[in-house]
Amino acid sequence: MFRIISKATLFQDSQRFHTSILSPRCAFHNGGILHKKAKDKDVKHDHDPEFANSFNKMLKSFEAKMQLVHEKLAKRFQEAVVLPSQGNFTQLEALFIPSKSIKAPTPSRLLREIAAVSQKGSQQIIIRPFEDVDIKNILKAIEDSRYPFVANKLNASTIEVKPQRTTLESRQQLAKVLEGYAKDSREQLSAMRTELKKEIAKNKKSKAWTSDDCYKAEAEMQTAFKNAINLLDSGLKSALKKVI
CATH class of the missing domain: 3.30.1360.40 (Gyrase A; domain 2)
Structure with missing residues (x-):
């Protein structure tokens, strides 16, 4: 004798089948969890606190040294430019x-x-x-x-x-002096960047930092250096306006 299966029963069996396929015991789903854990681990590495703390100290020191160069240059500009x-x-x-x-x-x-x-x-x-x-x-x-x-x-x-009354020649001479000051400061900033590059390379060689860490460190260092150079050029431009 054949048993008559209702549509309701077929629907329930189908639901149980799909539920078992998507259960955590399924190999595919477990693989997804493992993939998610691996991804979470990568994300955690991207924000490695040890690297972040170490590099932040280096970057702050780099920026503080560059700030001193800017302050010294601004003072030299102020002393060099003749105020009425x-x-x-x-x-x-x-x-x-x-x-x-x-x-x-x-x-x-x-x-x-x-x-x-x-x-x-x-x-x-x-x-x-x-x-x-x-x-x-x-x-x-x-x-x-x-x-x-x-x-x-x-x-x-x-x-x-x-x-003496200033002449065009004397003002041009003073402008050269100001540009010389800026050049000296620019060279100091470049030397500081070189030192920080060496520190980053040292950490890469010792594998204290990963290649990705070093890439990020160099990118942030370069951004800070460009900002410092832009500030220097802006200061020189402002000083030259008072002379010529």
Whole structure:
């Protein structure tokens, strides 16, 4: 005798079949879980905290050193560019003077450390060295400087300084000085990048970092370096506008 199977029973059997196929005990589904675990492991490696902490310290140190270069360059730009009101006075104070005084702790010191500098009106600056022996060196340092000054010895202990009128030639010369400052700073930044590249290569060689880690590190380093160069070029452009 044949058993009559209803449509409802066939539907239930079909559902049980599909449920068994998609159950976690199925080899295909277990393979999917293993694949997912492997993928999760890769993702975890991409965010390896050991690599991240190590490189972040290097990157922060790199950026901090570059920031110091920028600050020093900005100060040199500021001292070099003649400002209508305070430029002459500031520039003179920032001059380094070879000192022959036996009391001098170093062979070269700032003018403001070895002399009293005062501004008398807008067109005259008076310098009174603390020791007469430094007068000759101060006169020579002013003469050899890039600044458009004329210095005269008034007496045995006093120097008078007057600013010259700037000419196109003197402004072009000053522009070259500014570009020289920027070039020096750019070379310092490049040297810092080279040092960081060596550190990355060292970690790659020792297999402390994977190839992917090193690729990411170099990419971030290059981005930071480009930003620093752009900032330098922007500072130079701004300084040159004040000169020419």
